[in-house]
Amino acid sequence: MEGAATRTVITSTTVVVVLVHVTSSVFGLLVWMLIAGTEYFRVSAFGWVMFVAILYWVLTVIFLIIYLTMAYNRIPQVPWTTVSLFFNSSATVMYVMAAAVDAASISHAVKGCNNYTCWVTSTFFAFLVTLCYAGSSYLSFKSWRSRDEEQ
Numbered sequence: 001m002e003g004a005a006t007r008t009v010i011t012s013t014t015v016v017v018v019l020v021h022v023t024s025s026v027f028g029l030l031v032w033m034l035i036a037g038t039e040y041f042r043v044s045a046f047g048w049v050m051f052v053a054i055l056y057w058v059l060t061v062i063f064l065i066i067y068l069t070m071a072y073n074r075i076p077q078v079p080w081t082t083v084s085l086f087f088n089s090s091a092t093v094m095y096v097m098a099a100a101v102d103a104a105s106i107s108h109a110v111k112g113c114n115n116y117t118c119w120v121t122s123t124f125f126a127f128l129v130t131l132c133y134a135g136s137s138y139l140s141f142k143s144w145r146s147r148d149e150e151q
Contacts, residue, residue: 017139018064020132021136024129025057027132031053032053046102046119053129056129084143085140098126102126103126
């Protein structure tokens with residue numbers, strides 16, 4: 001047929017991965033926005049949390065764009081399942097540390113002030129982002145292992 005395009009099959013796993021990346025992006029954005037809207041420079045540990053949150057937010061948005069545009073099909077030389085596994089695993093580990101630092105640093109705040117409320121909320125979302133990346137790591141591991149078994 002003239003004009004017939006090659007159909008791309010979108011699996012349920014791809015949809016779940018995209019949803020997890022969107023959720024991670026939204027929660028990650030909330031983490032660094034809630035901290036950036038305060039006087040976080042008074043507690044130096046929040047600089048680490050900001051670094052992790054912004055770095056992985058930017059990288060997650062880049063991976064989300066790659067998934068949405070299906071650019072991974074156009075660059076088959078890159079081992080995308082391995083890259084995804086490494087990215088999600090490192091994000092999980094870094095966010096666990098950042099969320100723990102975020103939670104431990106709240107004691108430096110005075111209850112009732114604006115900073116305290118924002119920092120507590122950012123800690124909650126940091127742990128949610130950690131769960132999102134942990135789930136994405138599990139999906140990436142399953143994909144990586146199934147690809148390994150096919151070869």
